[in-house]
Amino acid sequence: MTDRRLAIDAWESLFRAQHEVFGDINQDFHDDTLSQAEYDVLLTVTRGENMTARLRDVTANMLISQPSVSRLVERMATRGLIEKCADPDDGRGALVRATDAGAATFRKLASAHGRAIAERMSLLSDEELAQLRDLTAKLRTRLPGT
Template sequence: MSDRRLAVEAWESLFRAQHEIFERFASDFTHGPLHQGEYDVLLTVTRAPERTARLRDITSNLLISQPSVSRLVDRMVVRGLVTKCPDPNDGRGSLVTATEMGARTFREVALAHGRHIAERMSVLSNDELDQLVALTRKLREGQ
């Protein structure tokens, strides 16, 4: 069992770093063609086979409630970024597919956002980045 005080200090440090970095990246979405939530939806959808993901998979990747994700996706349908149709394998579910415009817009934003992420993370070596990935994965998996 780890030291409780050290565990709390590490958690607070991780939380503050995430919050501060997230605030710096928010400007990538302030005046661009996509809002942060739309980017997150398209990140999940464009990485899926045939640029199609189940709505429940999108919801599990976002940090907002299922009704909020549904409303966000519906707004994205209106904007022409995605399409939404019933999931033939799940009568209660939906499939969300990136349109050509949605995929193109995502790629444009992702290029700039990826550069900003790489710049910010450049304070870490490749070994440290590997360690960070391993540690955060371990925290998420609860091992």
């Protein structure tokens, strides 16, 4: 059985580390280029074939509600960062595609953001980074019966 106090200490440490690292790395984002949420949308979209993703897949990767994602996507379309159209394979769904301008803005920010992440994470060895990745993936799995 897991030591309850150790579990709480580990959780608090993980939470505080995430908060501090996110605070440092979040400085890469500015509303005049891309917000963190817009970056997340474009991250999902640009990874898709032809820089296109289903809206439901974008929503699944976001940490905000579906209505908030829909409003964000509409604002991004208005800004010319993405285009939204009906999904020919799903009459109720929509596809989101990065425009050339959106993809270029994303690539420019992604390069700087990647450097900032690598610099902040350089406190850990490659072995520790792999271990952290594997442990956090394990934490994201659901317990049986939940």
